[in-house]
Amino acid sequence: MATHDAGSFRNGFPFSASPFGKNAGWASVGGPRPDPGAAKVTDGSIPEGHAPVFADPAPRLQNIAPAAPNSVALPTSRPYAQRPIARQTGLRLLPLGSFVWGAKGNPPQPRTRSDHSLIWVTRGYAQLDLPRKERLLAPDTVCFIPAGTAFAFLPRAGAEGQVMLLAPQMAQDNDPPFPARMIAGMAGDEGAALHLTLHELSIETARNAGAAGMHCLLGMLALLLGRLQPLIATPDRATMPQRDRSLLERFMNLAGSRLKQGITIADLAEELGTTSAALDHACQSGRGKRAIDLIHQIRLEMAVQALRETRHSPAQIARDFGYASHTHFTRAFVAATGRTPEAFRAQSSS
Template structure:
C-alpha cells in the first residue's frame, strides 16, 4: 500500500486543493523530498515533523506549513496513526500578491522564509469548511476559490500568524510537548503529568510554551481537540460519543467550547459544511 493517498478536490488552473493522507510508517527521517511548486499545507489530523536542514517544525492542526518550490525537506512520524492535510497550491502571481513581503524570501519569488506559522480557530474552521464542502460536492468552484483565498489570507495575516523568537532549545522542548499531547489527544492532562513525561518543572514548561506559541498550553491542547472534532463532524451524528472521545466531560461542555471557538454549535457547523451552496 502506498504511503500517500491523494484525493484531488479542486483544480481551476489558478487554485488546486488536495486532501492528502499519509500512512505515517516512517518513524525516522525520510529520504529528502522536494516540491515542484510551493504548497500551503494545513494538517487537520495527526502529527508529523518536517525537517529542513537543522530546522524542525511540528505539523499539527494548530499550524500551517509552507513547502517551497525547489526546497529539500524530510519528514518523520513520532506518533502512530499517520496524518491528513489539506494542501493548497495557487498560481505564483497570486501567491506573490497574497503573501506579506516580510514573509517572502525575495519579493520577485513566491517562496516563504518560514517553515510554519500558528493559525487561529477561524482558520481551522475554514480548513474544515473547505474540505467538507468540496468532498461532498456542496460548493461551486468559484465559491471554493474564494474560500481558499480567504483561508490563505487569514493564515498569513498579523491577527492570526505567530512567529516565535524563542531559542532552539525551548522550541525543541515545546515540540516534545506537542508530540506527547498528540499521542493521547483525549486525555485530560495535568501540568505535573506533562512535566513528569518531558522533564522540567510545570512552571518552566508553561513559560516556555507561552513564549514559543503565544498562547497557554491548555488552550493549545483545547484547539487540537476541537480541530479533531472539525475533522470528524461530517461523518458523526452522535455528538455525545464524539465529546467523550475527545476528553470533554459532557456534550454540553463540548458544544460550549466548540461554539466559543468557531461561533456555532457542532450541529450547526456540520449542517453548514454539508450544504454550503444550498
C-alpha cells in the first residue's frame, strides 16, 4: 500500500468492490450499476502478488437486519442431562426433577457448566458430587454453583424443587453480586421470599421484560443467598465408617449389575458376606434409605438413563431392569416423576 498514492483511493479500494465508495449500495437503493473500470486500475498496475481485478465484481454491501438485543430465554423443562450446553444469553427456570448434570456415568461424573446454577431442593433428596466431595442434599437445601465449577447433580426418585440457570453476563453488574464460590445453606425463614422471587423471575422471563426489572429481582435473589442458614447435617459418605462405606459401595455396584435377575436383599447380603440388617444400616448411614429403597432408586435411575440415551421401547427397558411388567414400570415411573415413560422421553428429546 505504501507504493500507491492515497489520493487514488477516494472512490473505494481499487482491488475489490467497496461499500464505502460513491456507488456503494446500488442494489439496495436502485441506483446505477457501478462501472467496473471506474477505478481505472489495470492488471499491469497491480503490484505483484495481489489478486487480479475481476471484470464485474459483485457488490459487497447487503441489507443486514440489525442484531436482536440480548433477550431472556423462555422457561423450559427440558433436562440438560449429559449433553453439551452452549453459553446462554438469559435465564432459565426448570423443575428440579428434570435437571441431571454430569459426564456420562452411573452416577454422573463432575463436569463444568458455562452458566450459574441455583438448586433448591424442597422435597426428597438429591446427590451433588464435586471432584473431591459427595453430598446428599436434604429438603430445604439451597446451593449456588458459579459458572465454571465442576459438579454432577442427580435428583433422587420423588425429589422436587427448582433449578435456575443464569448466564454470567446477566449477573455482571448485579448489586449485591452473586457469590464467586459455591455456597450451600438452608432456605429456612427466607423460603417464602425465595419462592416469591423465583416466581417473579419466571413471570418476567415469560414476558421478556426489560433489564431493569430483571436486575432488581436478581439483586433480591443475591441478597437472599447471603441470608441462608447453616446446613443441617445430612448423611455424607465422607463421614461414614470405612466399613459401612465399603459395604455401601459394593452393594450399589452389585445391585446395579443384578437388576435383571430379580435378586432379593437377602441374596445380595449373602453374596456380600453380611446380613440384611447390617446392609440396611450401611444404606441408612450413607444414603438415608433402606437397601430395598435404594434398589428401587437404582432401577429407576437406570431406566431414566435408558429412556434418554437409547431407543429401546419402555416395555424393553422394563424387562432390562427387572420390572415385573410394562404396567409395573409405568406405575412406578409415574409415582416417582409424575409422567409416563413415553411422555418423559418425548420431553427429554424436544
